[in-house]
Amino acid sequence: MTNTQVKAVITEILANAERYRNCFFWTPPSRASERRNEEFDNEHSFEFEGYSYSVRQSLTISCRNMYFQTIVYKDGVRTNITPLKTILRKLTVAANDAVKQAA
Numbered sequence: 001m002t003n004t005q006v007k008a009v010i011t012e013i014l015a016n017a018e019r020y021r022n023c024f025f026w027t028p029p030s031r032a033s034e035r036r037n038e039e040f041d042n043e044h045s046f047e048f049e050g051y052s053y054s055v056r057q058s059l060t061i062s063c064r065n066m067y068f069q070t071i072v073y074k075d076g077v078r079t080n081i082t083p084l085k086t087i088l089r090k091l092t093v094a095a096n097d098a099v100k101q102a103a
Contacts, residue, residue, distance in 0.1 A: 001046045001047070003091055003094070003095075005046075006046050006048055006087070006091065007088065007091045007092075007095075009044050009046060010084050010087055010088045010091075011088065013044065013055055013057060013070070013081075013084060014081070014084060014085065014088065016042075016057050016068075016070075017057070017068075017070050017081060020059060020066075020068035021068075023059070023066040023067075023068045024065055024066060024067065024068075026066050028061045028062065028063065028064065028065065028066050029061070035061040035062075035063075036061075038059065038061060039058075039059050039060055039061055040057070040058065040059050041056070041057075041058040041059075042056070042057045042058070043055070043056045044056075048087050051074055051075055052074075052075055052076075053072065053073065053074055053083070053084070053087075054072075054073040055070065055071070055072050055073075055084070056069075056070070056071045057069065057070045057071075072084065
């Protein structure tokens with residue numbers, strides 16, 4: 001994956017995490033088909049600076065609650081979402097520096 005693709009994937013992951021952060025307290029759709037249509041289970045894998053990252057996000061919906069989960073692995077060790085925010089910050093700074101040097 002190129003840095004641009006990695007940045008797009010991480011942006012999507014962080015946007016989902018922000019959007020569904022408090023979804024447990026949301027009222028789920030009343031129809032089962034609507035609940036199944038909203039559910040998702042995404043997996044992303046990429047490498048950055050010699051580390052391999054694997055991220056899994058899932059949204060499951062029961063009749064009463066919505067459950068969102070993000071699982072991040074860095075070189076096979078489970079971690080939190082902070083390394084993804086750090087990578088995004090590094091990619092943004094690198095892109096800004098490249099624009100400044102081109103100007």
